[in-house]
Amino acid sequence: MEASGQKIETVMVGDRTIPPEGARYITIYIMGQAYQVPETLTILKAMEFAGYQYKRGCGCRGGICGACGTVYRKQGDHTLHTGLACQTVAEDDMILAQIPFFPANRADHGGVDTSLSPDEQIATLYPEIFRCVGCGTCTRTCPMDIDVMGYIAHFKRGDVMRGAKTSFDCIMCGLCVSRCPANISQMNVAMAARRIAAGQMTPRSETTKNRAEQVNAGRYEEMLAELGQMDKEELKTLYVEREREPDLSLPGEWMPHDQTKL
Amino acid sequence: MQEGYTPEMLELIKRVEASRPERLAQSRAGKSYPAMSMDDRDVVLNAFHPDYSEEGRRALGIGQNQGEVYPEELVDLLESRSMLESVSVDVTQPDMETDVLVIGGGGGGTAAALAAAGEGNQVLLATKLRHGDSNTVMAEGGIQGADQEPDSPYYHYLDVIGGGHFTNEPSLVAAMTNDAPLIIEWLESLGMMFDKHPDGRMKVRHGGGTSRKRMHSSGDMTGAEIMRVVRDEARNRAEQIKVLEFSPAVELLMDDDGRCAGAILHNLETSTFQVVKAKAVIIATGGTGRLHYRGFACTNHYGATGDGLVMAYRAGAKLGYMDSVQYHPTGTAYPEQNVGLLVTEKVRGLGGQLLNINGEQFVFPLEPRDVESAAIIRECTGEGRGVRTPTGRLGVWLDSPLIDQLHGEGTVQRELPAKYIQFKRFGIDIAKVPMLVYPTLHYQNGGIAINDLGESTIPGLYAAGETTGGVHGHNRLMGNSLLDILVFGRRAGLNAAKSIAGGEVPGAPNMEHLQSYGEALADAGLDRGVLSPMILPNYATDEIRKQRWDVQSPVV
Ligand SMILES: Cc1cc2nc3c(=O)[nH]c(=O)nc-3n(C[C@H](O)[C@H](O)[C@H](O)COP(=O)(O)OP(=O)(O)OC[C@H]3O[C@@H](n4cnc5c(N)ncnc54)[C@H](O)[C@@H]3O)c2cc1C
Ligand code: SF4
Ligand code: SF4
Ligand code: FES
Numbered sequence: 001m002e003a004s005g006q007k008i009e010t011v012m013v014g015d016r017t018i019p020p021e022g023a024r025y026i027t028i029y030i031m032g033q034a035y036q037v038p039e040t041l042t043i044l045k046a047m048e049f050a051g052y053q054y055k056r057g058c059g060c061r062g063g064i065c066g067a068c069g070t071v072y073r074k075q076g077d078h079t080l081h082t083g084l085a086c087q088t089v090a091e092d093d094m095i096l097a098q099i100p101f102f103p104a105n106r107a108d109h110g111g112v113d114t115s116l117s118p119d120e121q122i123a124t125l126y127p128e129i130f131r132c133v134g135c136g137t138c139t140r141t142c143p144m145d146i147d148v149m150g151y152i153a154h155f156k157r158g159d160v161m162r163g164a165k166t167s168f169d170c171i172m173c174g175l176c177v178s179r180c181p182a183n184i185s186q187m188n189v190a191m192a193a194r195r196i197a198a199g200q201m202t203p204r205s206e207t208t209k210n211r212a213e214q215v216n217a218g219r220y221e222e223m224l225a226e227l228g229q230m231d232k233e234e235l236k237t238l239y240v241e242r243e244r245e246p247d248l249s250l251p252g253e254w255m256p257h258d259q260t261k262l
Numbered sequence: 263m264q265e266g267y268t269p270e271m272l273e274l275i276k277r278v279e280a281s282r283p284e285r286l287a288q289s290r291a292g293k294s295y296p297a298m299s300m301d302d303r304d305v306v307l308n309a310f311h312p313d314y315s316e317e318g319r320r321a322l323g324i325g326q327n328q329g330e331v332y333p334e335e336l337v338d339l340l341e342s343r344s345m346l347e348s349v350s351v352d353v354t355q356p357d358m359e360t361d362v363l364v365i366g367g368g369g370g371g372t373a374a375a376l377a378a379a380g381e382g383n384q385v386l387l388a389t390k391l392r393h394g395d396s397n398t399v400m401a402e403g404g405i406q407g408a409d410q411e412p413d414s415p416y417y418h419y420l421d422v423i424g425g426g427h428f429t430n431e432p433s434l435v436a437a438m439t440n441d442a443p444l445i446i447e448w449l450e451s452l453g454m455m456f457d458k459h460p461d462g463r464m465k466v467r468h469g470g471g472t473s474r475k476r477m478h479s480s481g482d483m484t485g486a487e488i489m490r491v492v493r494d495e496a497r498n499r500a501e502q503i504k505v506l507e508f509s510p511a512v513e514l515l516m517d518d519d520g521r522c523a524g525a526i527l528h529n530l531e532t533s534t535f536q537v538v539k540a541k542a543v544i545i546a547t548g549g550t551g552r553l554h555y556r557g558f559a560c561t562n563h564y565g566a567t568g569d570g571l572v573m574a575y576r577a578g579a580k581l582g583y584m585d586s587v588q589y590h591p592t593g594t595a596y597p598e599q600n601v602g603l604l605v606t607e608k609v610r611g612l613g614g615q616l617l618n619i620n621g622e623q624f625v626f627p628l629e630p631r632d633v634e635s636a637a638i639i640r641e642c643t644g645e646g647r648g649v650r651t652p653t654g655r656l657g658v659w660l661d662s663p664l665i666d667q668l669h670g671e672g673t674v675q676r677e678l679p680a681k682y683i684q685f686k687r688f689g690i691d692i693a694k695v696p697m698l699v700y701p702t703l704h705y706q707n708g709g710i711a712i713n714d715l716g717e718s719t720i721p722g723l724y725a726a727g728e729t730t731g732g733v734h735g736h737n738r739l740m741g742n743s744l745l746d747i748l749v750f751g752r753r754a755g756l757n758a759a760k761s762i763a764g765g766e767v768p769g770a771p772n773m774e775h776l777q778s779y780g781e782a783l784a785d786a787g788l789d790r791g792v793l794s795p796m797i798l799p800n801y802a803t804d805e806i807r808k809q810r811w812d813v814q815s816p817v818v
Binding site: 016 | 391392394395396399400407408409410411412413414415416417419420421423424428432433435436439440441443444446447450451452453454455456458459460461462463464465466468473474475481483486490491494495497498499500508530531552554556557558559560561563564565597598599601602603604642643644646648650652653654655656684687688700798799800801802803806
């Protein structure tokens with residue numbers, strides 16, 4: 001089977017870092033303490049290389065969970081930077097601190113009065129949005145490049161749908177919250193707004209509702225039980241004979257020849 | 263500028279570019295590299311798929327599934343002693359009592375908590391990291407559900423069981439496909455931002471192995487949106503659902519009749535243990551990617567260490583399908599910062615091709631996941647035609663620029679925004695140069711055996727989600743896991759509530775099973791001094807390990 005008769009080895013070390021030969025080392029400061037790490041690692045892996053085993057500040061390791069918000073300065077530079085530890089490459093002279101948690105205000109919106117309009121609901125839940133001073137710090141802070149100030153402005157203006165869409169990529173890392181001079185917890189305002197926009201301002205799917213009713217009426221139980229009784233050969237035949245919906249059919253347009261099992 | 267690649271790699275990429283015009287012409291003519299016959303598939307699977315290899319696997323020597331052959335890293339954890347044997351915990355004095363204890367705060371656990379709370383129960387949800395740090399949040403592609411006119415649970419069932427090579431548990435498949443439309447409707451009612459047509463109709467797509475279009479999505483962050491919404495709903499019900507973060511469960515508690523009676527939690531920050539007495543327990547701890555079978559990189563989140571399997575197994579629960587693991591064919595092999603991260607199937611769906619070091623195709627791009635993975639491993643380790651990275655990993659090219667040439671400039675950026683940014687950050691423009699990929703550990707097909715009520719083989723112990731096995735058989739189709747976790751999370755929550763209402767509650771808790779498991783292990787000569795569950799992966803370098811006192815055990 002093997003052409004060369006000999007297996008070629010590949011490095012298999014999971015997520016551990018093996019510094020390449022001749023790697024250049026840089027100095028990073030973790031909470032003020034200096035460590036030498038090979039260059040090109042993310043902050044997350046650089047800290048692990050230095051010997052840290054994360055308890056907080058690490059989740060998906062892929063830029064989508066928001067657990068690894070980090071602030072840093074470079075020696076001699078007055079600017080404060082923010083980023084996700086799992087997505088930002090460590091650089092020489094970085095002084096790092098993670099912010100794995102930041103207290104945020106969250107209004108329970110379960111019992112919000114839905115006779116109010118969506119924008120009134122947001123204004124009732126989070127009146128502090130009207131204190132936004134438009135400084136833009138949140139937008140500059142956001143590691144997902146979201147126009148945070150923009151979505152807060154949409155809510156102030158009463159455009160809940162637009163604000164909801166603008167905030168869609170939010171991973172709730174809390175970095176914007178940590179920097180807002182007006183004490184606004186942007187991510188929680190946006191969370192409530194997205195649910196209000198999708199739940200109250202978007203038409204429901206009729207097809208889904210109809211199908212759910214059929215399921216609740218028990219329409220498929222017998223059909224499924226019948227399949228459960230079949231042996232592998234019978235199932236195979238049915239499987240192979242399935243009609244495949246064309247890729248380019250328009251919604252609700254194509255119907256199969258056999259409609260007895262719908 | 264592609265400064266992300268080394269000069270040597272850029273030199274090799276020229277071979278990819280050299281063969282591209284010819285490949286482009288072939289693709290335009292509708293010609294592709296030939297797909298394998300069933301026999302060819304068997305050959306490559308047997309020789310190169312990690313599941314088929316004897317290396318790195320061994321028979322489990324203890325417990326309900328004794329004799330079954332699993333990856334060694336998992337067997338190591340199952341053949342190990344409890345970290346609590348040497349800690350004195352007084353289980354007669356619970357620190358907390360609750361109706362339902364949910365272990366795991368991903369999509370499955372949160373759905374279970376909401377369902378149990380909806381029936382009027384007090385719920386304690388204990389999770390290892392932040393609520394929502396999970397595999398659920400990482401799912402990009404979509405969630406299946408047969409809610410369109412030409413579709414029904416009947417066809418969904420056929421797709422699932424065919425995809426699973428007809429080895430799935432029929433009652434579980436029936437439960438999942440039957441409930442799917444209810445789950446989609448439920449998510450919609452909670453205010454999830456589904457991709458929709460203006461009239462409210464769901465936008466649906468095909469996925470690998472589907473006969474009808476039923477893949478629902480929310481941009482390319484479907485799992486993140488589901489997680490945000492269900493977590494937010496749980497927070498709205500804070501009076502009934504108390505969430506403990508950074509508090510992994512480490513062992514289950516049992517009563518004298520062998521009924522599950524609660525669990526012991528470990529506060530990661532204070533290193534204290536808490537005894538939780540519960541009327542019913544639901545395990546939803548997710549997958550095992552972070553065990554890095556045979557050193558494979560993985561797509562999973564940091565907490566995917568299979569703790570639930572270990573706890574349940576030690577308490578006597580039966581596992582199923584544990585021999586079967588899903589390797590996703592295209593995990594990132596370079597840059598080092600992204601190693602293991604998923605490169606979605608969509609890249610190949612759009613026409614991206616896999617190429618060896620010479621810029622030649624060696625496999626049809628859309629074989630089933632297991633076959634595709636084995637073929638890549640063969641090309642790299644068997645044929646010696648992989649590309650080596652500066653850190654010594656191997657990979658093959660995934661020719662993404664071809665996509666723009668096939669479908670027009672800008673397609674890569676438009677259709678794969680998240681991937682585009684992820685590589686761009688490291689100086690690689692995947693619209694212009696190929697990516698380097700290698701199979702990555704993706705999904706645990708097997709797990710705790712359950713029935714269609716979400717019950718494990720231990721009374722009072724329920725399980726849901728990736729930590730269970732059976733519904734997907736030996737192969738899972740994309741979009742059925744997000745569905746599985748919500749269907750069985752909800753079923754577990756509802757049935758736990760029902761059994762509590764029916765008066766089926768445990769007596770006084772004990773942890774005698776830990777002692778007897780440890781003794782059985784010693785008697786079988788299998789005690790290697792390893793403690794489990796693992797809780798957190800350890801990525802310390804060899805250098806650091808030498809300086810640590812705790813390295814003998816994977817435990818924190
Ligand atoms: C990158 C990626 C892409 C994917 N894409 C898709 C897709 O498009 N469609 C699809 O259907 N599926 C997809 N999947 C699979 C799917 O996302 C997962 O299988 C599913 O979300 C698992 O859900 P779960 O609730 O069972 O586990 P998880 O979501 O992983 O949650 C488990 C939770 O339990 C916690 N936990 C672990 N141990 C303990 C302990 N000892 N005590 C307490 N808590 C603990 C964990 O920290 C975590 O919060 C994808 C998976 C990955 C990784
Ligand atoms: S909007 Fe705020 S919480 Fe959301 S991703 Fe941006 S910085 Fe993080
Ligand atoms: S940081 Fe606060 S005050 Fe400044 S723009 Fe953002 S929301 Fe407004
Ligand atoms: S670890 Fe999840 S975003 Fe960085």
